[in-house]
Amino acid sequence: MKKKKLAIVSLMSDGGCHVAFLDMHENILQLLQNVELVHSYMVLDVRRIPDSVDIVLVEGGVRTSHDVEVLKEARRKAKILVALGSCACFGGIPGLSNLFDLYSSLKYVYEKTPTVIKGVIPRENVPEVVGVSPIFRYVKVDFQIPGCPPESKEIMEIILSLAKGEKPTLPTKTVCDECPLGPPRKKPSKLRRIFEPPKPSTCLLEQGYFCMGPVTRAGCGAKCPRAGIPCDGCRGPASKILDQGAAMLNTLATIAYNTIKNFNLRTYSAYFYRYSFASSLIEDLIRKTKVKKK
Ligand code: SF4
Ligand code: SF4
Structure with missing residues (x-):
């Protein structure tokens, strides 16, 4: 069987899902008998996503206009695009920031955080910051591997299924x-x-x-x-x-x-929606009605 090309593309992310992929340890050898890793900023020095990749895993959600560009490029080049981890699938913990006005969040981070001295919000030569979104809001997603981080064994099983042309399944129970x-x-x-x-x-x-x-x-x-x-x-x-x-x-x-x-939504959302606020029905409503401060 010809090896399938596999790429891991990172958006706004701490790299934890990428590490979960590498956490397969020696099982990665079994995986590499079926796929060829062609893009991964952690283990390969390849800057651009190669053209025509069989399986692209996208880790991280969307936070900036740069994320949107990279995500759309990944979608164009992917035969199968997989959301890897809960930020890509649902927006993840960063999605809780959508409870707040974007300008207030930037002002807090760059100007008011106790460790900041005379900070200013960067405005030049930086991509535009947008509300946190799971990737399905921008591109078609063929499959999701949820988790923060996702289970390494599940990542391996799903990639192997996709590489063999099979349709993987996630557990349906709770x-x-x-x-x-x-x-x-x-x-x-x-x-x-x-x-x-x-x-x-x-x-x-x-x-x-x-x-x-x-x-x-x-x-x-x-x-x-x-x-x-x-x-x-x-x-x-x-x-x-x-x-x-x-x-x-x-x-x-x-x-x-x-x-x-x-x-109170703001007080309890970190319990109920810790990983899924950015894809919740209520966020959808807020997004459609919120008037953002400039
Ligand atoms: S028990 Fe819940 S929080 Fe813990 S790994 Fe499983 S799904 Fe995640
Ligand atoms: S609610 Fe109870 S049974 Fe369900 S996961 Fe939590 S501890 Fe386990």
């Missing part, structure tokens, strides 16, 4: 379905913060922690709840869920209405 602590059996008596140690062997949601397991896509083996840490939803919405945060809010409204009745 994190609760693979969690040994669940399912939640009773309503929490109060909501708890993460610094209060949980009881072992008991569902975290049942104990009152914000655990996003009921609405989050399975595939990580529920690794956070297994370690006594609530799932914060990094794999995005489970397959039949349209809006991850709204679904979690709905779950909590059923079991802990009194605690969340004073819901």
Whole structure:
């Protein structure tokens, strides 16, 4: 079988998804029997995305006009374009900044952050900053590999499937379905913060922690709840869920209405929408109606 060409293209990103790819360790040798890596800023000195690449993985979401250009170039050159990681799939944690006016965010970062002295917002020779977006808002995406970071094993399996011309699938169940602590059996008596140690062997949601397991896509083996840490939803919405945060809010409204009745989007969005705010229905609405300050 002729090897397929594989490229990894980075937009606004800390490179964590790229590292998750490299985290395959010796399995990368099996992968390289099926694909030829032709572009990766971490392991190859290739500046331009080569023409006609079979599979392009895009890590990071869109934050600047430069990201948009690179993304469109990647789409033109890709036979199959895959969103790698939750920033590319859903906007990720940076998407929470869309709760704020763009100018206020720039002003805070460049002028008001405590460590800044006489800072100014850079305006010359820099790309225009735009609202954070998952890549599907700009180009057609053929497949998503969610996670922050994505699971290395899943990355490998999906690339191998695509290289063989097969259609890969993601798990359709929720994190609760693979969690040994669940399912939640009773309503929490109060909501708890993460610094209060949980009881072992008991569902975290049942104990009152914000655990996003009921609405989050399975595939990580529920690794956070297994370690006594609530799932914060990094794999995005489970397959039949349209809006991850709204679904979690709905779950909590059923079991802990009194605690969340004073819901405030800015305060709680980091719980409900930590990774998916930029692709949520509510952000869509804000984006369409917001008047941005210049
Ligand atoms: S601890 Fe979280 S993931 Fe596990 S069963 Fe409870 S709610 Fe679901
Ligand atoms: S348990 Fe939740 S936050 Fe942790 S890796 Fe899995 S999906 Fe991500």
